[in-house]
Amino acid sequence: VARPITLHVNGRDHVVTVPPDTALLHVLRNDLHLNGPKFGCGLGQCGACTVLVDGMEARACALPVRIAERRSVVTLEGLAVAGRPGAVQQAFIDHQAAQCGYCLNGMIMTVTALLRRNPHPSEADAREALRYNLCRCGTHVEILAAVADLTG
Ligand code: FES
Numbered sequence: 001v002a003r004p005i006t007l008h009v010n011g012r013d014h015v016v017t018v019p020p021d022t023a024l025l026h027v028l029r030n031d032l033h034l035n036g037p038k039f040g041c042g043l044g045q046c047g048a049c050t051v052l053v054d055g056m057e058a059r060a061c062a063l064p065v066r067i068a069e070r071r072s073v074v075t076l077e078g079l080a081v082a083g084r085p086g087a088v089q090q091a092f093i094d095h096q097a098a099q100c101g102y103c104l105n106g107m108i109m110t111v112t113a114l115l116r117r118n119p120h121p122s123e124a125d126a127r128e129a130l131r132y133n134l135c136r137c138g139t140h141v142e143i144l145a146a147v148a149d150l151t152g
Contacts, residue, residue: 010078036076047106099137
């Protein structure tokens with residue numbers, strides 16, 4: 001049964017009236033029109049839908065919206081600074097770390113969470129963090145180069 005749910009997304013409060021077991025991804029995309037998070041597998045396995053919930057990576061396709069209620073949610077859109085790409089986004093642009101680009105939301109959100117935990121990750125740390133984010137185009141070399149730029 002639908003009920004009002006308060007979400008704190010990218011620094012703003014939103015109230016949506018949806019069944020509480022609706023996947024957070026669908027609420028973000030369909031109700032809040034935040035299309036950064038992508039629908040890939042819908043099974044929590046590919047990472048395309050990744051957002052941050054209280055600073056940690058979360059697979060929005062597999063997270064009931066009720067779990068995110070009153071917690072801090074950040075999407076790709078929330079990484080922008082004054083309307084310009086944030087540091088992680090800019091590094092991915094600089095290294096042309098996209099081919100089709102469908103995975104990049106998840107890659108960028110995962111790297112953002114990694115850098116918050118560990119500002120100077122090694123390449124092995126980056127590979128470990130990204131191991132469950134799938135890229136079918138194979139731009140992993142450029143992605144790792146972007147992460148290396150961000151770690152000083
Ligand atoms: Fe969520 Fe694949 S769409 S993990």
